[in-house]
Amino acid sequence: MFSLFKKFKDGLTKTVTAIAAKTHGLFGGRKIDAASLNELEEALYTADFGVETTTEILEEIKTAYKKDPALQGRQAAAIGATVLQRVLAGAEGKLEGGGPTPSSAMRGEGTPPPKNPQVICMIGVNGSGKTTTTAKLVHKFKADGQSVLVAACDTFRAAAVEQLKSWATRLELDIVASHTGADAAAVAYDAWQAAKARGKDWLIVDTAGRLHTKGNLMEELAKIRRVLQKNDATAPQHRWLVVDGSLGANSIEQAKVFHQSFGLTGLVVTKLDGTSRGGAVVGIYRQLKIPIYFIGLGEQPEDLQPFSVESYSKAVFGLDQ
Ligand SMILES: Nc1nc2c(ncn2[C@@H]2O[C@H](COP(=O)(O)OP(=O)(O)O)[C@@H](O)[C@H]2O)c(=O)[nH]1
């Protein structure tokens, strides 16, 4: 638990440092007063927490300050973290399913055949972090003893398949790929068949954010979904939008479009390590109410963390666990 919290704290350093600078170290030992309240309000807006959340946090701190004029910055930080935890209630996506299939040696007569792979479709605009997140997820599943196959369905850019192949070498990752310009839905279909044949627990479908034809991206995603359903009516069980957390409000509009066409089941918010606007997570969840499964806190395989409301809320307010 401690190391998970530390990952959040380290990953959100830019956001925490920016808030500390704007409030002149309020959470480090200053007392609350009219000036520090203004600074805090400004700092929370700038960190992209959004109007509603910033207002709620300030209201609660002001109420506490009225009751206790000696209120310290650290106490205010604890109030802020509590408000965030309330606002983010229900925001943690929990990944179930998958799990090791019994090996053939363990499978006696009369035991059911291996189950179908659970499918995760990674969707989102170019550069949001789909491919990197896919590789990080593979790393995580493998560490948990689960097997994975990746479908390289971004057939638009040659570099996209190359990028997966280089991860494949690094992580001993199994991929099904085709040539540039190939039909992405056909790759997804073949990959599902391969995942089933090889008894994989998971199939991750890495899609394109942009297309080689004038065709509509949403139509291509819908087609990928249809061919997966030919194999398993419940696939893809997970339809995750990968959102660049440093883009703030822009990503919310994008997400709404994807949600309407594809019925998202989860979010991954990436690049929170590279931004001082780490409050965007709150706005994204508040607007969409789609659970956040993972957040990206760096470019290394281990920098993908399951979203923890408590760790996130305490880390952004500079609290120690
Ligand atoms: N710092 C940081 N960089 C990230 C993170 N996730 C992805 N990136 C970088 O963002 C860039 C685009 O990622 P990519 O996975 O290719 O995006 P895609 O087009 O959606 O597949 C790459 O340079 C990644 O290394 C993250 O959590 N933190």
Ligand SMILES: [Mg+2]
């Ligand atoms: Mg990609």
